[in-house]
Amino acid sequence: MKAQVFYGPQDMRLEDVPIPSPKEGEMLIKVEACAVCGTDVRIYYSGHHNVKPPQVIGHEIVGTIAEIGSGIEGYDVGEKITVVTPVGCGHCKYCISGKVNLCSSFRAIGYNFPGGFAEYMILPQEAVRQGNVIKLPSNASLEGSALIEPLSCVLNGQEYLNIGFTDTVVVIGSGPIGCMHTAVARAKGASKIILADIQAKRLEMAKPFGADIFVDSSKEDLVDLVRKETGGIGADVVITAAPSGQAQEQALQMVAKRGRISFFGGLPGDRATITLNSNIVHYNEVSIFGAYASNRYNYYEAAVLLSSGRVNLEKLITHTLPLEDLVKGIELVRQGEALKVIIKP
Ligand SMILES: [Zn+2]
Ligand SMILES: [Zn+2]
Numbered sequence: 001m002k003a004q005v006f007y008g009p010q011d012m013r014l015e016d017v018p019i020p021s022p023k024e025g026e027m028l029i030k031v032e033a034c035a036v037c038g039t040d041v042r043i044y045y046s047g048h049h050n051v052k053p054p055q056v057i058g059h060e061i062v063g064t065i066a067e068i069g070s071g072i073e074g075y076d077v078g079e080k081i082t083v084v085t086p087v088g089c090g091h092c093k094y095c096i097s098g099k100v101n102l103c104s105s106f107r108a109i110g111y112n113f114p115g116g117f118a119e120y121m122i123l124p125q126e127a128v129r130q131g132n133v134i135k136l137p138s139n140a141s142l143e144g145s146a147l148i149e150p151l152s153c154v155l156n157g158q159e160y161l162n163i164g165f166t167d168t169v170v171v172i173g174s175g176p177i178g179c180m181h182t183a184v185a186r187a188k189g190a191s192k193i194i195l196a197d198i199q200a201k202r203l204e205m206a207k208p209f210g211a212d213i214f215v216d217s218s219k220e221d222l223v224d225l226v227r228k229e230t231g232g233i234g235a236d237v238v239i240t241a242a243p244s245g246q247a248q249e250q251a252l253q254m255v256a257k258r259g260r261i262s263f264f265g266g267l268p269g270d271r272a273t274i275t276l277n278s279n280i281v282h283y284n285e286v287s288i289f290g291a292y293a294s295n296r297y298n299y300y301e302a303a304v305l306l307s308s309g310r311v312n313l314e315k316l317i318t319h320t321l322p323l324e325d326l327v328k329g330i331e332l333v334r335q336g337e338a339l340k341v342i343i344k345p
Helices: 038-046 123-127 144-158 176-187 202-205 222-229 245-254 278-284 296-308 323-334
Strands: 004-009 009-016 027-035 060-068 080-083 120-123 133-135 169-173 192-197 213-216 237-238 255-263 287-290 317-322 340-344
Touching: 004 323, 009 323, 027 080, 027 144, 038 323, 060 120, 060 144, 080 144, 123 317, 133 296, 144 176, 144 296, 144 340, 169 176, 169 222, 169 245, 176 192, 176 237, 192 202, 192 222, 202 213, 213 255, 222 245, 237 245, 245 255, 255 278, 317 323, 323 340
Parallel strands: 169 192, 169 237, 192 213, 237 255, 255 287, 317 340
Antiparallel strands: 004 009, 027 060, 027 120, 027 340, 060 080, 080 133
8 A cells, every 4th residue: 555654754655565453453544535624734844752753643634444353233334434643542531431632641543543534544452442433424425524523622612602692693713613713603603704814814714614704913903803893892703723822912902802712723832921911801700721632522513513504614625636746745734735635535
């Protein structure tokens, strides 16, 4: 089989390797589609503390079950599935409550374990045991279902925000994640959605996902605009979907009393400190939430949202490429030419 193997920063090699054979408790997955994530771009250029080369990366995976190792019941060869990325220890407080993404021995498919940029992949025993294989409806689109993983992260982040009919929502950052936040906030009934980005080209690509107002915040003062659009009150919900400390600081300046802020996008490790006027949080009863990865149930929700058509993300997929072109796909994402690139091994 063909596999793209990551050997180190900017060293990805297309190799011919034997199809692995599943041992007891493991499953062999035929990868049907695997989307390129922003994290894959960062791994390709700078490496990642959880990725020890040589390794196959890729974690936004749709596949079919190709072979089932001994000792596994309840699955059939040929079933269409998505793979849940986080693998926990299975017995800590977080794992037991389903929040495997918060387990302190969190490992992940496509990082610590081989991922989806290959024709086949093995799912390790602990992942199969923890239920990291989610069956998809037979009508689920193979390419579209590669968006389940990032959508599951968006759903995890919005779980804290209680978006409702009277809410004005501001999303800062109009990349694929910002587009998904917009589409989900719309599905939850938000009354007005303001989507901001500092790149006009990206804002243009984000047009189909349901925002009401598009703001080029390199030209317009976003805080002023949000105040104007809300009669001076501010936004009920602000989601920062960009790795920008400035966006996080702005969020606090534009949020309404009793507003909710999601620091969805992480910051670079060496610039992770921001200035926060804690009296705004105190007097205005503002809540600030984090978000990191997602859990199994969020994958299930994402699959339902997509297959029911409540959220339509088809236009997010701007490129579909063969496995040979993975590096080209990574480049397209990095340059902002693409929203989502799907690799079809
Ligand atoms: Zn991802
Ligand atoms: Zn755990």
